[in-house]
Amino acid sequence: MAETALLPARWPALPAQFPARPYRVAASESRHAVALVAPAVGLMLVLLFGPTAAALVISCTDWEFGAAAVRFVGLANFRALAADPVFWKALGNTLTYVVVVVPACVAGGLVLALLIESRQRFRAFYRTAHFLPVMSTLVAMAVVWQTLLHPTIGLLNQVLHVIGLDGRNWLREEGTALFALALIGIWQNLGYATVLFMAGLKSIPRDLYHAADIDGADSALDRLRTVTLPLLGPVTMFVLVMMAVRAFQLFETVHVLTKGGPNKASEVLLHLIYVESFEFLRTGRGAALTVIYLAIVVGITMLQTRLVERRVHYA
Amino acid sequence: MSAHRQPWFNAVGLARHCVLIGTSAIMVLPFVWMVSLSLKPPHEIFSSAWRLWPSTFYAVENYRAALSAVPLVRYLANGVFVCTAIFVLQILINLPCAYALAKLRFRARDTLFAAVLVGLLIPPQVLAIPLFVLFYAVGIVDTYAALILPWTISVFGIFLMRQFFRTIPDELIHAARLDGLSEFAIVWRVMLPVARPALVAFGIFSVVAHWNDLFWPLIVVQSEQIATPPLGALHFANDEAGSNYGPLMAGTVLITLPLILVFLAAQRRFVDGITMTGMK
Numbered sequence: 001m002a003e004t005a006l007l008p009a010r011w012p013a014l015p016a017q018f019p020a021r022p023y024r025v026a027a028s029e030s031r032h033a034v035a036l037v038a039p040a041v042g043l044m045l046v047l048l049f050g051p052t053a054a055a056l057v058i059s060c061t062d063w064e065f066g067a068a069a070v071r072f073v074g075l076a077n078f079r080a081l082a083a084d085p086v087f088w089k090a091l092g093n094t095l096t097y098v099v100v101v102v103p104a105c106v107a108g109g110l111v112l113a114l115l116i117e118s119r120q121r122f123r124a125f126y127r128t129a130h131f132l133p134v135m136s137t138l139v140a141m142a143v144v145w146q147t148l149l150h151p152t153i154g155l156l157n158q159v160l161h162v163i164g165l166d167g168r169n170w171l172r173e174e175g176t177a178l179f180a181l182a183l184i185g186i187w188q189n190l191g192y193a194t195v196l197f198m199a200g201l202k203s204i205p206r207d208l209y210h211a212a213d214i215d216g217a218d219s220a221l222d223r224l225r226t227v228t229l230p231l232l233g234p235v236t237m238f239v240l241v242m243m244a245v246r247a248f249q250l251f252e253t254v255h256v257l258t259k260g261g262p263n264k265a266s267e268v269l270l271h272l273i274y275v276e277s278f279e280f281l282r283t284g285r286g287a288a289l290t291v292i293y294l295a296i297v298v299g300i301t302m303l304q305t306r307l308v309e310r311r312v313h314y315a
Numbered sequence: 316m317s318a319h320r321q322p323w324f325n326a327v328g329l330a331r332h333c334v335l336i337g338t339s340a341i342m343v344l345p346f347v348w349m350v351s352l353s354l355k356p357p358h359e360i361f362s363s364a365w366r367l368w369p370s371t372f373y374a375v376e377n378y379r380a381a382l383s384a385v386p387l388v389r390y391l392a393n394g395v396f397v398c399t400a401i402f403v404l405q406i407l408i409n410l411p412c413a414y415a416l417a418k419l420r421f422r423a424r425d426t427l428f429a430a431v432l433v434g435l436l437i438p439p440q441v442l443a444i445p446l447f448v449l450f451y452a453v454g455i456v457d458t459y460a461a462l463i464l465p466w467t468i469s470v471f472g473i474f475l476m477r478q479f480f481r482t483i484p485d486e487l488i489h490a491a492r493l494d495g496l497s498e499f500a501i502v503w504r505v506m507l508p509v510a511r512p513a514l515v516a517f518g519i520f521s522v523v524a525h526w527n528d529l530f531w532p533l534i535v536v537q538s539e540q541i542a543t544p545p546l547g548a549l550h551f552a553n554d555e556a557g558s559n560y561g562p563l564m565a566g567t568v569l570i571t572l573p574l575i576l577v578f579l580a581a582q583r584r585f586v587d588g589i590t591m592t593g594m595k
Contacts, residue, residue, distance in 0.1 A: 040412035051445035
């Protein structure tokens, strides 16, 4: 890594007996350590683990924010959600969105990364162009997309009109709203997947290509099949999980463009959490949704850890 | 490269450019469209023939309307203040912890590191309800403190810095101790300068995340005085709902521009920073 090159070489190597320090030093080291970690530990408890535990507890109450009395209701909130078609609609929509956006970003990102990295020319320009949406303020760009997808002045419908097709009111029709959001999601995340794959490609040792050349894998396709793709396995797994977690966090475009409509056609998990918790102030129910959301995100991440470990073992 | 491969190679190179120019155009299109609309008078926006450049240049009117409709400059200043405060506090609180985890021996170190790893699994939206209730009880809802405090602890920052400090040789710290530096001084005078590459990467990650965040500000902010850029964009979109697209796009340009300019000025660092923090 480049960072190690920055370290001064002039620090003298210490005598071998030095690290075996007396007990007194270790005790003071421990005291110093406690002082150094104390602020972080305190805030971690108050702002991270405490609230997470509190969310679990609140999810088992009938609390509505502002109400005087709170009762412990066990799993009643979860049972109510299980019987609520809106919850299932939101969960289904979230999964549909994930299933559209994630494979598109992973496959598209891989292809784009291979194309961009295959030659020197304009590499930096292409990387920048594809990365621009990742950086941009999504709320503001959602407003721009609203005008691009606008039924009359929108560019999409104007283009469709020129080639003789009928446009639609993409964000206002039940059949298309979720897919319009997925289109924006792909636009925003594709560049992220691309640069992650580009980093993965750079980390493949050049020697392996020479070795493959000697073994007779001299066409570009052979090299891709025998060296590049197998070695990108762990990165692919990582990008997949990263994209999935980001897709489950879909909120901005829904809130700005559709509010979950029309007729819940684009309602998704995080937006439902926001509406239930902070618009209807059904705190207990919102917390129950939060717990479900937490379980899904943790599940995906754990799955990655599990699969990557297995890979490392037989690699 | 042998000569007989040359034509085939050129064909691939050409195909590469065709595909990548096409995808780049799609990626950049919304930005071009945004700027284009922000320069046009209403009748050209609604005209059926789309043109990139307006025939009547209407930028002054649109941008003036945008700036007088909502306090855009205020939103941007709020964004700068909140993101700076978050990043500075993140360094002050998490860097010492990361150093201790990487380089010092103390009881419960492994437990603390395990807690950091568990913390990495928790998506920030999970904290929204309890933190809102807590802040409401303390009476800091709708203040800068509410926007900043939840992010002062960053288990991700701790993790990233700790991994980085692990690559730094112990000799550096031993020498600093021999020079009579306290552990506290080592953190700020030895480790902070050494950690610059990791800090830049984390800083970019942090600023991009918090500059663009909508979920939490939407929950804790009501007054316009402390609204961040995404909230500002939302207010503006709601206020100008309907057909006033010229000023709306002008406002959108002004809100997206700062971060995009910074990105274009330091794009290599941005991509590396986001990739490095992404790869963990």
